[in-house]
Amino acid sequence: MGTVLSVLANLTAPTSGVGSFTCQPGHSCWPSLQEWDAFNQTVSGRLKVPVILSSPCFPSSPNFNEEECASVLGSYGDGFFRQSIHGALQNTAWEGCGNENCFPGIVPPRGPICSLGRLSPIYVDVETPDDIAATLAFSKKHDIRIVIKNTGHDYFGRSASANSLAMRTNNLKNMSFEPEFTAYNCPAANKKNIGIIGAGVNAAQATGFFSKHGMSVTAGACPTVGIAGGFGLGGGHGPLTPTHGLMVDQAVEFDVVTTDGVFRTINECNEPDLFWAMRGGGGSSFAVLVNYKFQLHPEVRWATWRIEATLSPESPDITENTVLREILTSVSNEQYQWSKNRVTGYDTVSHTFVSFFQILPDSGDALAKLKKATANFHSFMTTHPGIKVTTDLYQVFDNQPEFYAGEAEGIAAGSIVGASILTPSRLITTDDIETPEKIDALVSAFLQGMETARKQLGEGLAAGVAFFLLKTGAINTPDTVQATSVNPAWRKTLWHVIVIAAWPPGAPKDISDKIAATARDALDVIKAPLSVQAAYFNEADPAEPDWENVFFGEPYEKLLAIKKKWDPDTVLNCAKCVGYLGEQDPMYSCDSKNPIPSVPYPFRQAESAIMDDGNFIIDVQKEL
Ligand SMILES: Cc1cc2nc3c(=O)[nH]c(=O)nc-3n(C[C@H](O)[C@H](O)[C@H](O)COP(=O)(O)OP(=O)(O)OC[C@H]3O[C@@H](n4cnc5c(N)ncnc54)[C@H](O)[C@@H]3O)c2cc1C
Ligand SMILES: *[C@@H]1O[C@H](CO)[C@@H](O)[C@H](O)[C@H]1NC(C)=O
Numbered sequence: 001m002g003t004v005l006s007v008l009a010n011l012t013a014p015t016s017g018v019g020s021f022t023c024q025p026g027h028s029c030w031p032s033l034q035e036w037d038a039f040n041q042t043v044s045g046r047l048k049v050p051v052i053l054s055s056p057c058f059p060s061s062p063n064f065n066e067e068e069c070a071s072v073l074g075s076y077g078d079g080f081f082r083q084s085i086h087g088a089l090q091n092t093a094w095e096g097c098g099n100e101n102c103f104p105g106i107v108p109p110r111g112p113i114c115s116l117g118r119l120s121p122i123y124v125d126v127e128t129p130d131d132i133a134a135t136l137a138f139s140k141k142h143d144i145r146i147v148i149k150n151t152g153h154d155y156f157g158r159s160a161s162a163n164s165l166a167m168r169t170n171n172l173k174n175m176s177f178e179p180e181f182t183a184y185n186c187p188a189a190n191k192k193n194i195g196i197i198g199a200g201v202n203a204a205q206a207t208g209f210f211s212k213h214g215m216s217v218t219a220g221a222c223p224t225v226g227i228a229g230g231f232g233l234g235g236g237h238g239p240l241t242p243t244h245g246l247m248v249d250q251a252v253e254f255d256v257v258t259t260d261g262v263f264r265t266i267n268e269c270n271e272p273d274l275f276w277a278m279r280g281g282g283g284s285s286f287a288v289l290v291n292y293k294f295q296l297h298p299e300v301r302w303a304t305w306r307i308e309a310t311l312s313p314e315s316p317d318i319t320e321n322t323v324l325r326e327i328l329t330s331v332s333n334e335q336y337q338w339s340k341n342r343v344t345g346y347d348t349v350s351h352t353f354v355s356f357f358q359i360l361p362d363s364g365d366a367l368a369k370l371k372k373a374t375a376n377f378h379s380f381m382t383t384h385p386g387i388k389v390t391t392d393l394y395q396v397f398d399n400q401p402e403f404y405a406g407e408a409e410g411i412a413a414g415s416i417v418g419a420s421i422l423t424p425s426r427l428i429t430t431d432d433i434e435t436p437e438k439i440d441a442l443v444s445a446f447l448q449g450m451e452t453a454r455k456q457l458g459e460g461l462a463a464g465v466a467f468f469l470l471k472t473g474a475i476n477t478p479d480t481v482q483a484t485s486v487n488p489a490w491r492k493t494l495w496h497v498i499v500i501a502a503w504p505p506g507a508p509k510d511i512s513d514k515i516a517a518t519a520r521d522a523l524d525v526i527k528a529p530l531s532v533q534a535a536y537f538n539e540a541d542p543a544e545p546d547w548e549n550v551f552f553g554e555p556y557e558k559l560l561a562i563k564k565k566w567d568p569d570t571v572l573n574c575a576k577c578v579g580y581l582g583e584q585d586p587m588y589s590c591d592s593k594n595p596i597p598s599v600p601y602p603f604r605q606a607e608s609a610i611m612d613d614g615n616f617i618i619d620v621q622k623e624l
């Protein structure tokens with residue numbers, strides 16, 4: 001236990017002043033209830049306080065109800081359920097703040113009280129651009145940080161921040177199909193078969209809607225992810241990426257509200273710099289998106305091949321697992337040909353089990369083409385004496401929604417929500433498989449990384465870290481005119497490799513720390529031989545040290561200049577985003593040594609907890 005003096009020395013008083021967005025509940029700058037009420041009028045009564053997902057499970061909560069608690073626990077891992085309310089995120093790691101959270105005790109014991117933790121204590125349920133403009137104005141007037149929350153999938157917790165005012169965009173659900181699209185004041189951007197979606201539409205909603213018009217959507221694998229928000233602004237890869245490119249490649253026009261409160265329709269002719277920046281530069285950085293207008297593609301058939309196998313290695317040392325080494329070498333040898341032929345997929349490998357899921361959307365005989373492209377690997381897997389194949393299934397689906405429905409189980413297994421997930425990752429490019437020597441170095445590093453994890457975790461925690469290969473690179477859509485601002489490494493990417501660390505909400509900190517550190521150590525080994533150090537901004541490690549280069553690459557400086565032009569006061573700030581202000585911003589207190597959890601509406605306990613000069617006496621009292 002530290003002394004009061006040492007605690008005070010660690011506290012930095014927020015420099016509250018106009019334009020700093022550091023006002024916190026309890027400060028004199030924090031709006032009175034009358035001011036919140038008046039603001040509520042300007043957003044047509046759409047100012048709301050969240051109901052925390054698991055609150056029915058807490059006897060101390062006014063929402064306590066055992067039946068409802070059971071129902072919450074039953075749907076705890078359902079991504080649609082989690083996005084249906086403001087009081088939850090998909091990744092539970094970002095719901096807590098210090099020791100405060102509302103984890104329902106999946107790992108006992110349950111905490112004594114349900115706290116807001118890191119979730120914004122108040123939000124505007126946005127329906128119109130005017131709601132956004134009014135919220136921006138209120139945030140500026142009172143110096144309160146805003147965050148934008150759509151489905152809450154963000155792996156860096158960017159859609160929540162303690163004691164901020166949230167804009168919930170998830171209810172912007174408009175959708176329309178434009179067979180002949182006329183762009184705003186920009187004949188060059190007139191296109192056929194354009195989809196228009198509100199910022200809150202998710203993959204399942206978009207694919208369902210446009211399929212009725214005979215069109216498919218470059219959505220991700222997970223049906224619950226929002227496709228216009230963080231996904232559509234930061235990249236957006238999926239099974240159609242090797243065929244048509246990333247989500248940002250499809251964008252033709254956006255409706256946005258810029259931080260000056262002005263509604264704008266932007267495209268390659270109107271504010272082209274802002275349009276370019278929002279095609280890959282990330283969510284919550286340049287403006288608030290209202291509508292996303294993008295190229296659709298005629299429906300095709302979807303062929304899939306799932307092959308799963310068990311291995312029985314002689315040695316526990318994974319670097320000596322010769323069968324796994326042969327498998328990874330074979331995959332590396334085939335990958336360029338697969339990507340060129342638009343075969344995509346999702347694989348996971350462990351010491352004793354491998355699962356390869358290959359997908360080919362194609363207007364011709366998709367199944368025959370997939371079988372041809374995978375014939376070598378099929379024969380390798382099914383004839384190798386050290387490989388015991390447990391599943392070997394080719395299927396074909398008539399359209400995109402049927403693909404999602406038919407493969408739902410496998411897809412869900414690879415997109416866990418309602419748990420705490422960390423995703424250290426790297427993009428593996430064509431340069432990394434240029435020669436047999438390079439393939440050997442890559443495969444060796446992969447096995448060594450897996451061995452690092454095995455040794456560090458031991459048997460008890462082995463399930464905490466998993467190795468995923470996503471074959472969703474964009475090598476067939478080069479973007480020669482740099483119409484998008486996404487990391488250029490995507491254009492050479494064959495695999496997006498993720499070392500996934502997962503633990504249940506409320507797991508003891510020494511365990512979660514160990515799992516997280518192990519995933520990072522394993523990735524460090526895997527990334528060593530890579531020719532380019534690049535990672536996908538939306539699925540990476542928030543602690544990435546060289547984040548500007550690794551996440552954005554060469555476009556970073558240009559993106560930063562555009563950020564400064566369109567958001568000179570950094571109204572929009574988020575973790576490791578373009579122009580990120582750093583960890584000192586009180587919006588990140590939950591990640592610091594002095595976490596300040598959200599104070600619930602009507603912000604009463606804050607008055608005694610936080611003195612007006614900004615010193616946080618509540619922490620001092622705890623220390624005493
Ligand atoms: C289970 C799971 C599966 C995934 N699968 C894929 C996949 O297949 N492919 C892929 O590319 N990615 C995938 N992702 C990553 C995903 O792209 C990101 O999490 C993305 O940020 C989600 O965007 P969202 O708007 O749905 O989420 P949110 O967390 O609500 O928002 C993400 C970020 O975008 C900002 N934002 C949201 N809406 C707006 C808006 N209207 N205007 C401005 N900023 C906004 C938020 O402030 C936040 O910074 C997956 C993530 C998870 C958890
Ligand atoms: C905002 O107004 C609506 C409609 O009057 C009301 O239902 C809601 O509770 C108000 N929000 C807050 C935070 O007071």
Ligand SMILES: *[C@@H]1O[C@H](CO)[C@@H](O)[C@H](O)[C@H]1NC(C)=O
Pocket residue numbers: 127128129172174198290291
């Ligand atoms: C959604 O569509 C309705 C009906 O066309 C329209 O009035 C409304 O302005 C649209 N909302 C947004 C945010 O574009």
